[in-house]
Amino acid sequence: MKGPGTASSVRVVTLKINDHDVSARESESILEVARENGIRIPSLCQMDGLSIAGACRLCMVELKGSSRLLAGCATRVAEGMEVLTNTERLRKYRRMIVELLLAERNHVCSVCVSNGRCELQDLAFECGVDHVRFPYRSAVYQVDASHDWYRVDHNRCVLCLRCVRVCDEIEGAHTWDAMGRGINCQVVTDLKRPWGESDSCTGCGKCVQICPTGALVKHGTSAGEMEKDVHFLPYLSRMRHWE
Amino acid sequence: MTLTVQRPKPPSEDKRWKMIDVAMRRQGYSPHALIEVLHAVQNAFGYLDDDSMTYVAESLGLPLSKVYGVATFYHLFALKPQGEHTCVVCTGTACYIKGAGDLVDGIKQRFGVRLGETTEDKKLSILSARCIGACSIAPAAVIDGKVHGHLSVDELLARIEKVV
Amino acid sequence: MHLDELADFAAEVRKEQQESKHCIRVCMAAGCQSSGAAAVLDGLKGQVDDDANVHVKGVGCMGLCAAGPLVEIESLEASSKTASSKTLYQKVTADDAEAIVDSLDAEPVERLRCSTDIPFFAWQKKVVLENSGIIDPEEIKEYIAADGYLGLVTALTELTPADVLREIKASGLRGRGGGGYLTGLKWSTVAKMPPGQKYVICNSDEGDPGAFMDRAVLESDPHRVLEGMVLAGYAVGADHGFVYIRAEYPLAIERLKKAIQQATRQGLLGKNICETRLSFDIEIRLGAGAFVCGEETALMASIEGSRGQPRPRPPYPAAYGLFGQPTLINNVETLANVPSIIRHGGDWFAAMGTERSKGTKVFALAGRIQNTGLIEVPMGITLRDIIETIGGGVPDGKTFKAVQTGGPSGGCIPEQFLDLPVDYDTLRDVGSIMGSGGMIVMDQSSSMVEVARYFMEFCMDESCGKCVPCRAGTDQMYHLLDKIVKEKATSRDLALLEELCDMVSATSLCGLGQTAPNPVLSTLRYFRQEYEEKLQDLAVAGSGQADLARADSSASETEETK
């Protein structure tokens, strides 16, 4: 965090997003600038206060005159850029990404504790996914309810790895990490032992609060009851990284 | 002021832990040396178990889940003991074109194990390699570290039977 | 070691070599070893015993793996002190040792002879492989006798880093790992970064199935790669190098280790190389079986001891690389070209090849082709020359169907394009890529849909799992291809497959996902009828049977398959 004395060193650029002129600090990402200007770009793995993963690929944007797409979260703005965030091509790809996520694990919204408060569900709605064209993989995943307060249901995990990042970057516990690779990736606590037996988990619950779906939830919640609050994160992140 | 780092004790009296300690010392107990150290563990013990991963994690100052994540990311690390003998069937493109699939089927028929499995008597593990770079002598397999090329199913089975 | 000391040393070794009248070289590369080269070497050594006139040694890859084990005899002509004659023997067994040794001062053993006038040898142009199969890779003095390290010592004593950069730029060398990025440009970007800790990485994670060029170079001539790395370090201002090499190549690892020790002992590596201010260390880092680690940001994550997952670029490694420092990453073959370029000059190199693809390229010929093995040819040669003339065509009277280049990121090129010149751009134009140099020839017995499925399975297994399109997309594409192969798919499945190809290549995070659809796209482009023949009729709306349920037993528990 830079003090006020360095303000003069901040360079400001102007660019176009969806043909609107906007100005931005050079250090900002396309996604940040779009949000500041009220332009919504769907995203899932990105979260203010955590490092950039660039993994969900939902925030891909187009640059005028280029066929190559860029991840809005991981690309800095530049002078004169002409960004398009909502072309037909992007809408088609986003829809497919959400479909792939829905087919990958066993997301049964109607019986999910996060029903109605789920980012994946919202994305499906936003991207117009009225059905999934891909075969559901129907792979078997475990539910680990061994923790005193929390529960992890891998059937509903989208592998955004927000939990892994918040646990490492904010809480400093690094209880979570990802194991395996490809379609067999899974988040794990410690050596893939039950969460309740973890020595490193501090029980802070940040992972649960920022999980976008019903994968990480509090005990005692049933369908539609799990409410999450992510608003603490930017503040905490600022406080922890204060130099 | 000097900081003395308390290093954990090896999980057992087994002399092979000395090799692991040497490998870690050589790398200055740097967390970046994780993969090198896991190689050392696998070379010494044949596979990685919870004890060894915990020991490595504590020695290098790494979270357990990170060690587990790395160990399961790379195909060469095994989390279960392997058979006494191994046969690695190359499934690279050249071997595929020249019938690696038949070799795998032949092994399945004769020994009842598929790729990645170990026979019940723990004598033989069948593994696959993405390409061992011996494409010119495809199809190829590596039996206990020795490369054999231009294999027919019968030849491969005979060679395996010789060692098992 | 000064320039004149190096020259003296080289002259001394050459003189020593000429003391024995006959030199017997036994190919000890993987291909020949698996057909019994070690026994041949022992047999020959036993026959020769202590005869000072005959020198027997194991050498690196001679190229024609199909005819292994190979043995080459070089004999000094009786009339002259320098001119020599060479005889090549093929398919040698230990039992032949006696006959070979007996024939040394007499007529060659005809039944074993392999003509070296055939196009396989005659049409090649060796730069990277100039020492392969000739020198003993485990002896630094043999490399030095072949003008090894001459480029480095010359550069250190007579050229500035900027001069070295200029030569590399003038050579027009492009990255041999697959992308074809201009090497000079890459080097100068790293060189322009502010002074400080920088790294050079040699990418030896040759993961493309069907490619073994880098393996052969590392096993046959490891010092060449080290010399290239030190030159790179000098040019860009780095003092530390890493060789990231696959653990599947134990012999190459062993030889590299030995080479690093020897070069360090000779003062050609380490602190104050050749008593100059340049210091450069090289460390070896082993991969552990992950194809994605060939991608440069994943490779760096792996050197740092993490899961080999790529990260978004920019920032590029040149600016923010290994441990956050500016980093130059080049592939083995790229670096192996460097010593020759410095020795002979960039213009010499640029005179070979085509307008936009300079120099030579090493290819690994495999699959349904007569002369499987390793070749090095000038860029711009036609595919037909490589496959039919040098490679001897498709054996057993079968007909050529396609050649696969570029591995899982490449494509299948059909007969109609065989007369195209091989360079980065033409191959891309026909839907494939140069890749690292694997060429797998297929005849009519290969089903192109199955080949596409094979590569998709590869990509699915090797996907790191970080980004959604690659992780879940390759899995869906594989199952769609499997359905087509099993003749259970409809035209709707094929359309879905094509849509996925488009999406996965446009949105994936790294090269693996972006190029994973290529084998499907190229086979669809040239062999679409093979796909269509396997489709089920889209029955009257009513029994479409899209079969949207899938039981995926493979997806459950990763570690159980370990």
Added chain:
Amino acid sequence: MMQQNRITVATTWLDGCSGCHMSLLDIDDRLFLLAEKVDFVYSPLVDAKQLPESVDVGIIEGSVSTDEDLHKAIEFRKRCKFLISLGDCAVSGNVPSMRNLFKLDDVLDRAYRENVQVNPQIPRDGVPKLLEKVQPLHGVVDVDLFVQGCPPSAEVIWNVLSELVAGRTPDPTKLTRFGA
């Protein structure tokens, strides 16, 4: 597409809870308005038990779980000009498809043997045979319109039907969602 005024509608339920049909009834007094424009020619809610040869709109609730479901889905597709997949079970498989994580035999054992004290046996006669895997409706036949929701609200169903009656193709994607 279809005549402006009266349209014929057939509905059926496959593997589901019939909640979507209940939701249809929840349009309450608007049912009278509907009755002026729509003939329900076949439905669990009406007496007609014979699916006519040709119907304007078919509405299917529930997932395809048995051979009988499959047969019904195919018959509907053949005879209906416009086929609607109504509710999450039909659209995604939903709760019924949760059995796809297990082997069919294990599911049957669990239901009819393991947890049964009296005369445990797997019924075979007179009941439809379970398919190996539960599928969404579009997994077996082409579908023209998807209406998600568990169940879709009466408002959504009303919107869809009134759009159809008006001769327009409905677009419920901004009105409902999975799990709604």
